[in-house]
Amino acid sequence: RFYDIAVIEGDGIGKEVIPEGIRVLEAAARRHGFTLRQKWHDFAHCDYYARHGRMMPENWKEEIGKPAAIFFGAVGWPDIVPDHISLWGSLLQFRREYDQYVNLRPVRLMDGVPCPLSGRRPGDIDFWVVRENTEGEYSAIGGRMFEGTEREMVMQETVMTRKGVDRILKFAFDLAQTRPRKLVTSATKSNGIAITMPYWDERVEAMASSYPEVSWNKFHIDILTANFVLKPQIFDVVVGSNLFGDILSDLGPACAGTIGIAPSGNINPEGEHPSLFEPVHGSAPDIAGRNLANPIGQIWSAAMMLDHLGEKQAAADIMGAIEMVLKQPSLRTRDLGGAADTQTCGKAIADLLA
Amino acid sequence: RFYDIAVIEGDGIGKEVIPEGIRVLEAAARRHGFTLRQKWHDFAHCDYYARHGRMMPENWKEEIGKPAAIFFGAVGWPDIVPDHISLWGSLLQFRREYDQYVNLRPVRLMDGVPCPLSGRRPGDIDFWVVRENTEGEYSAIGGRMFEGTEREMVMQETVMTRKGVDRILKFAFDLAQTRPRKLVTSATKSNGIAITMPYWDERVEAMASSYPEVSWNKFHIDILTANFVLKPQIFDVVVGSNLFGDILSDLGPACAGTIGIAPSGNINPEGEHPSLFEPVHGSAPDIAGRNLANPIGQIWSAAMMLDHLGEKQAAADIMGAIEMVLKQPSLRTRDLGGAADTQTCGKAIADLLA
Numbered sequence: 001r002f003y004d005i006a007v008i009e010g011d012g013i014g015k016e017v018i019p020e021g022i023r024v025l026e027a028a029a030r031r032h033g034f035t036l037r038q039k040w041h042d043f044a045h046c047d048y049y050a051r052h053g054r055m056m057p058e059n060w061k062e063e064i065g066k067p068a069a070i071f072f073g074a075v076g077w078p079d080i081v082p083d084h085i086s087l088w089g090s091l092l093q094f095r096r097e098y099d100q101y102v103n104l105r106p107v108r109l110m111d112g113v114p115c116p117l118s119g120r121r122p123g124d125i126d127f128w129v130v131r132e133n134t135e136g137e138y139s140a141i142g143g144r145m146f147e148g149t150e151r152e153m154v155m156q157e158t159v160m161t162r163k164g165v166d167r168i169l170k171f172a173f174d175l176a177q178t179r180p181r182k183l184v185t186s187a188t189k190s191n192g193i194a195i196t197m198p199y200w201d202e203r204v205e206a207m208a209s210s211y212p213e214v215s216w217n218k219f220h221i222d223i224l225t226a227n228f229v230l231k232p233q234i235f236d237v238v239v240g241s242n243l244f245g246d247i248l249s250d251l252g253p254a255c256a257g258t259i260g261i262a263p264s265g266n267i268n269p270e271g272e273h274p275s276l277f278e279p280v281h282g283s284a285p286d287i288a289g290r291n292l293a294n295p296i297g298q299i300w301s302a303a304m305m306l307d308h309l310g311e312k313q314a315a316a317d318i319m320g321a322i323e324m325v326l327k328q329p330s331l332r333t334r335d336l337g338g339a340a341d342t343q344t345c346g347k348a349i350a351d352l353l354a
Numbered sequence: 355r356f357y358d359i360a361v362i363e364g365d366g367i368g369k370e371v372i373p374e375g376i377r378v379l380e381a382a383a384r385r386h387g388f389t390l391r392q393k394w395h396d397f398a399h400c401d402y403y404a405r406h407g408r409m410m411p412e413n414w415k416e417e418i419g420k421p422a423a424i425f426f427g428a429v430g431w432p433d434i435v436p437d438h439i440s441l442w443g444s445l446l447q448f449r450r451e452y453d454q455y456v457n458l459r460p461v462r463l464m465d466g467v468p469c470p471l472s473g474r475r476p477g478d479i480d481f482w483v484v485r486e487n488t489e490g491e492y493s494a495i496g497g498r499m500f501e502g503t504e505r506e507m508v509m510q511e512t513v514m515t516r517k518g519v520d521r522i523l524k525f526a527f528d529l530a531q532t533r534p535r536k537l538v539t540s541a542t543k544s545n546g547i548a549i550t551m552p553y554w555d556e557r558v559e560a561m562a563s564s565y566p567e568v569s570w571n572k573f574h575i576d577i578l579t580a581n582f583v584l585k586p587q588i589f590d591v592v593v594g595s596n597l598f599g600d601i602l603s604d605l606g607p608a609c610a611g612t613i614g615i616a617p618s619g620n621i622n623p624e625g626e627h628p629s630l631f632e633p634v635h636g637s638a639p640d641i642a643g644r645n646l647a648n649p650i651g652q653i654w655s656a657a658m659m660l661d662h663l664g665e666k667q668a669a670a671d672i673m674g675a676i677e678m679v680l681k682q683p684s685l686r687t688r689d690l691g692g693a694a695d696t697q698t699c700g701k702a703i704a705d706l707l708a
């Protein structure tokens with residue numbers, strides 16, 4: 001079996017964790033008898049911007065072609081390019097132009113990871129955040145008026161469509177149906193955000209009525225974030241808009257110990273376009289280039305990618321290897337109280353697959 | 355000394371915690387020789403809506419008059435009135451029409467309150483959230499198109515003005531200047547919300563340049579919520595937009611143990627309009643009417659109100675009494691592992707002021 005994979009390192013620690021992800025993918029491929037045909041792309045990073053005045057070549061879609069998936073590191077180097085320019089010119093463009101409307105992120109407390117919440121043990125925290133990934137609060141519609149004067153103001157639209165809201169809710173309810181608890185929690189803020197959020201609530205109610213076996217509830221985003229800390233055990237599948245999903249999928253992994261190991265899939269479920277797999281963390285300029293980064297976010301993303309490609313056993317094996325390595329202080333990275341550097345940790349996971 | 359106070363209980367546990375707040379205020383007034391002239395208002399609750407089809411009488415401003423402050427419980431009873439209608443017709447209207455542009459909320463880990471974060475002790479968590487309270491994401495501009503069809507969509511504007519952004523930032527930097535650490539943290543999301551948030555960042559930078567003695571940093575809201583859990587000790591004054599401030603001021607108190615004791619001031623710093631003091635928690639339909647609610651959020655709000663009115667010593671005395679009561683299991687309410695009901699707890703605090 002062959003899979004074409006586009007590989008994009010991006011900026012900062014992206015360049016350190018992608019090689020570890022690839023190392024592990026290759027070990028899994030050898031073990032399970034498939035081949036990943038990699039095409040590495042030297043764009044979607046801020047050095048490219050510095051040279052070309054844009055993040056990607058105009059014909060980036062042609063360049064990328066039709067891979068089975070995109071394996072992505074992290075983008076952003078704010079000293080060279082403001083974040084909104086680097087991200088809108090790369091990652092956010094992929095999400096939209098490849099219609100990767102699901103951003104799927106697990107939140108799981110793993111053995112060996114120090115948990116900031118007192119008394120929580122592996123098993124207590126285990127849920128999915130399903131984030132809408134193409135519309136909502138991340139719009140480019142709006143602008144500035146009375147620029148440079150006392151009357152200056154900016155406006156920006158949040159846009160939600162029935163198509164956009166319904167399809168992410170459907171994904172969440174479908175996912176809940178595969179889980180033992182079958183519970184969907186919707187993130188809203190309909191008491192304050194009085195146009196888009198009541199609409200979101202309406203669609204949740206409509207969708208829920210077609211899933212009689214799935215139970216559901218909703219929380220306003222303020223108290224929902226509080227409950228991530230106070231009662232993480234009550235969640236199963238949490239679905240939110242682009243912004244709310246973004247917040248919850250950083251907060252969730254933090255409650256489970258660290259953003260450093262959290263993966264994500266930017267998924268086009270219909271398979272009309274490639275899906276993209278990347279760690280939740282960013283390019284981390286503060287630790288970049290020092291072999292300090294935790295590669296597990298990238299490696300777990302590799303497992304999600306293989307799962308998406310249908311290589312379920314290979315994905316499960318990588319998860320098993322991650323779990324083994326997390327339990328060993330000598331193989332965990334320093335952010336988790338371990339002693340390993342980026343490469344030692346990545347190599348340990350790859351070796352377990354040999 | 356006399357102060358005219360408007361009292362509004364609202365819905366649900368508002369009706370149980372307001373009387374405790376008043377009990378404590380009266381004890382503080384007796385002790386310190388001032389008088390609170392109370393005018394209780396029987397509107398801004400959902401029963402009023404059920405009778406009149408609106409949350410408040412048309413002439414509510416006249417009815418309220420020109421009190422020194424408004425002492426407010428909680429609004430909302432979603433079984434009768436959808437939250438966005440009840441809130442926009444009461445609390446959010448006060449905030450806007452009285453130009454209470456600062457929402458000020460302390461986050462403090464108190465002795466006796468069980469903390470969900472492991473290893474944190476009183477003193478480790480002690481910061482303020484300064485929330486913009488009149489504009490931003492809470493706008494009523496927008497609407498729905500193609501209603502009832504597959505093409506249905508909703509749009510809603512976020513509106514930020516230079517006046518609105520600058521004045522809340524100024525309040526935050528002024529506040530930081532009175533604190534030992536003198537640090538402002540700005541909540542942004544300029545990598546994703548690409549129009550309003552880069553503007554917010556720009557104004558933060560401009561404001562910071564007039565406060566050379568105050569240091570500042572910024573975090574995107576996703577990683578900021580994560581850091582509330584992972585590193586709450588790094589914060590001093592955290593400033594955010596209406597929505598981000600809303601989220602952070604629920605998440606913060608949760609990290610410090612409970613929303614139940616968290617107070618807030620909706621402040622018009624110029625004193626052109628009355629300021630409003632209310633607990634952070636809502637009307638809590640699930641426990642309403644059972645003498646179970648924790649009255650400390652309301653009582654701490656009373657202390658903030660007295661502080662605002664210039665009765666600093668009375669405010670400090672209430673805080674001292676709250677601290678005493680929190681340390682005693684027999685006087686704490688059940689949500690904090692204590693044995694007291696709403697009234698027992700409120701009375702204990704009032705008695706300490708006698």
Ligand SMILES: CC(C)[C@H](C(=O)O)[C@@H](O)C(=O)O
Nearest residue numbers: 191192222441446600634636
């Ligand atoms: C009730 C709701 C509209 C309100 C808000 O979002 O402002 C509340 O959550 C708060 O924080 O005061």
Ligand SMILES: CC(C)[C@H](C(=O)O)[C@@H](O)C(=O)O
Nearest residue numbers: 087092246280282545546576
């Ligand atoms: C980098 C940023 C634009 C991005 C987002 O907000 O979507 C990131 O935080 C994420 O969660 O993938």
